[in-house]
Amino acid sequence: TRVVVLVSGRGSNMAALIDAAAAEPDFPAGIVAVISNRPGAGALTIAERAGIATAIVDHKAYGSRAEFDAALDKAIRSFEPDLVCLAGFMRILTDGFIEGWAGRLINIHPALLPSFKGLDTHARALAAGVKLHGCTVHIVTAEMDSGPIIAQAAVPVLDGDDEDALAARVLAAEHLLYVRALKLWAEGRVRVTDGKALVDAGGD
Numbered sequence: 001t002r003v004v005v006l007v008s009g010r011g012s013n014m015a016a017l018i019d020a021a022a023a024e025p026d027f028p029a030g031i032v033a034v035i036s037n038r039p040g041a042g043a044l045t046i047a048e049r050a051g052i053a054t055a056i057v058d059h060k061a062y063g064s065r066a067e068f069d070a071a072l073d074k075a076i077r078s079f080e081p082d083l084v085c086l087a088g089f090m091r092i093l094t095d096g097f098i099e100g101w102a103g104r105l106i107n108i109h110p111a112l113l114p115s116f117k118g119l120d121t122h123a124r125a126l127a128a129g130v131k132l133h134g135c136t137v138h139i140v141t142a143e144m145d146s147g148p149i150i151a152q153a154a155v156p157v158l159d160g161d162d163e164d165a166l167a168a169r170v171l172a173a174e175h176l177l178y179v180r181a182l183k184l185w186a187e188g189r190v191r192v193t194d195g196k197a198l199v200d201a202g203g204d
């Protein structure tokens with residue numbers, strides 16, 4: 001499975017995917033390229049050091065979302081991927097773009113969906129007083145943070161947690177979860193029926 005990862009920032013989830021693919025001899029996916037919409041993204045440096053092809057499609061260079069998405073789509077397709085992974089990619093994608101990758105575009109969200117869609121998930125979880133928080137890998141559909149859920153991981157919210165402490169606990173879970181979800185997808189174990197992902201976890 002050829003994978004293109006889309007990033008905007010730090011790239012720790014991207015790094016987790018790259019590292020897993022490099023470390024596990026039987027890993028069923030390879031990261032063929034990393035594309036950023038931000039020229040200065042730290043993720044690009046990490047990818048380059050790992051010997052992975054990188055590209056920048058700067059949203060600021062385009063007059064509309066549709067034009068940006070068309071350029072992004074073209075850049076992605078030049079690497080002929082089977083799957084596109086969003087990893088801290090901070091642009092909203094147009095319906096047309098998403099349609100073009102239906103079933104082959106996945107995202108990691110730092111909350112237990114359908115709770116806390118959107119931004120600032122950790123602050124909102126703390127404000128709500130939830131005792132469990134976590135992360136979700138899902139298939140991307142037109143409605144934001146609402147596509148079929150492939151896998152989730154929960155972490156406790158502890159007394160005295162601030163946003164940074166909670167974010168760090170979730171992030172550690174994200175890195176493991178994204179690797180697991182990518183593996184499941186790449187092994188053909190994810191099937192969407194009635195808007196839900198049926199996941200054959202096999203012997204995992």
Ligand code: GRF
Pocket residue numbers: 009010011012013014087088089108109110171174
């Ligand atoms: C992660 O928490 C991810 O879930 C969210 O943005 C953050 C990106 O972090 N969408 P990184 O760039 O992967 O380090």
